Amino acid sequence: MAKPIYGGWVTFTAHLSLKYNYELFKVGKRTEPNKRDYGYGIEYKNMRIDDLLEKNNLLITAVDKHYWKYLYLFPKGTRLVIHDPTELKGKDNKIVELLDNFEIITIRKTVQDLLLNKYNKKSTFLYHPFYQYPKTSESSDYYSLSISRIDFDKNTDLILKANKMIKSDDKKIQIFGAENRLYVHHKLKDLEFPKYWHGKFPKTLPLSYKGKDLLNNCHYIIDMSIIKGDGGGTQYTFLEAIYHNCALILHKEWVQNGDLFKKDYNCYVVGYTDDIGKEIADIINTPLNNKYKSIIKNASKILKSHTQVKWFCE
Structure with missing residues (x-):
């Protein structure tokens, strides 16, 4: 639930999906019959929010302000990953307002401490999942x-x-x-x-x-x-x-x-x-x-x- 196509959110989602063979969905204006290329050898499917909410065991890997409007629709206890403190900034931040509606997962202990000390919100710390992809034999040209x-x-x-x-x-x-x-x-x-x-x-x-x-x-x-x-x-x-x-x-x-x-x-x-x-x-x-x-x-x-x-x- 975020617009960036590069960066930590994207890489995290890729490793998580590859490591555990997890299906990947994005909130879209309509539910599409075919999958699209996400990168990293993964495909995703655009899905209307009402169709998506019918699925079980949802995990939100990232959310930015463009998708805040959907947060209140998710059932209480839905898992949401918070990567760094910048996700909690901004006026009328809906993540902050709805923290108690979600089971929060953090991937750095500094963020876990911030949530507890500043927002009185307990969270689960888990290490970044790392998919051990096959390496190639070609050497790079860079020192x-x-x-x-x-x-x-x-x-x-x-x-x-x-x-x-x-x-x-x-x-x-x-x-x-x-x-x-x-x-x-x-x-x-x-x-x-x-x-x-x-x-x-x-x-x-x-x-x-x-x-x-x-x-x-x-x-x-x-x-x-x-x-x-x-x-x-x-x-x-x-x-x-x-x-x-x-x-x-x-x-x-x-x-x-x-x-x-x-x-x-x-x-x-x-x-x-x-x-x-x-x-x-x-x-x-x-x-x-x-x-x-x-x-x-x-x-x-x-x-x-x-x-x-x-x-x-x-």
């Missing part, structure tokens, strides 16, 4: 990558500043993902963004570009996410990186909101100086060493919780 959205909360400008200080052209961070054009215009126009941005990658698992697996043989994934009231846990960009043995470089404002990620143990962490770009560049400029190998090994332990988690749809 370091950013595979997040290009947006204010992703701080892509820090990555482009790092590129100015990465010595080898082959190691400079290449950027993939859907862009917020307002952010690009105001924050990236003087940072050679077009030189490093390769556009959106197709919605496939594994992530691919020009027929090659983007993450195979990639060494670093850089994600500078900072979301107020959120952090500490995982995102799908993190899990995909770990699945492909790529080391994560994360911002301390994310890491310090939880205890899952630990600096120099299962990830690299930056954000301790006024020149974060240089901190990132220093990591990438350093030859791969035993510390790098140890981080890769320790990070792999994180994935187990996400591959073995039991969701309600089994």
